[in-house]
Amino acid sequence: MRQGRFLLLAGAATATAAAALSYIQHVTAPERTPPLYTAQDLCGAAYRIIDQHRLAREGHTGATVSLGYDSTSKSYCAVTVSDTTAGPGDMAVSLHAEGHPADERTTRSADYAGPVFTYPRGADVSWGGTAGPTTWHSQWVAFQ
Known part of the structure; x- marks a missing residue:
């Protein structure tokens, strides 16, 4: 039972870290889009x-x-x-x-x-x- 709880917590921590990394990359690296004007x-x-x-x-x-x-x-x-x-x-x-x-x-x-x-x-x-x-x-x- 203890090992199952540890795996569940480790999985939740990994998912949280991945979401935080995704947010940081989104905020710090603005998307490059074509110019608005010619x-x-x-x-x-x-x-x-x-x-x-x-x-x-x-x-x-x-x-x-x-x-x-x-x-x-x-x-x-x-x-x-x-x-x-x-x-x-x-x-x-x-x-x-x-x-x-x-x-x-x-x-x-x-x-x-x-x-x-x-x-x-x-x-x-x-x-x-x-x-x-x-x-x-x-x-x-x-x-x-």
């Missing part, structure tokens, strides 16, 4: 995405900084979008038309930074972004 969503339907650059370091969740162009208004849009909804944390995006003030946005959002817009009127543009520990910026480019 660059197209954030810039708007009129903008065609013309260039992108991946922002990631080995072992880190990343993001993509994208540049869009609206041929009707002759304007550019830039946005940094996390790869997942549990993204890299601090993110930033910048867009600068030569001879014009830069438009920059920094956010602690896990989803995106931006969008930022410029109307360069024929000027070259420079754009870039940051996601967690990774930063990238383009050279001056003329897409028009």
Whole structure:
């Protein structure tokens, strides 16, 4: 009888430990799901995405900084979008038309930074972004 009671208690302890471990893993490891937004969503339907650059370091969740162009208004849009909804944390995006003030946005959002817009009127543009520990910026480019 004593041995049966011990096995019953040991089984209950094992089940409790397994449930606690499952809870800890669930709380400490957020589920990675696809991003809620795309660059197209954030810039708007009129903008065609013309260039992108991946922002990631080995072992880190990343993001993509994208540049869009609206041929009707002759304007550019830039946005940094996390790869997942549990993204890299601090993110930033910048867009600068030569001879014009830069438009920059920094956010602690896990989803995106931006969008930022410029109307360069024929000027070259420079754009870039940051996601967690990774930063990238383009050279001056003329897409028009």
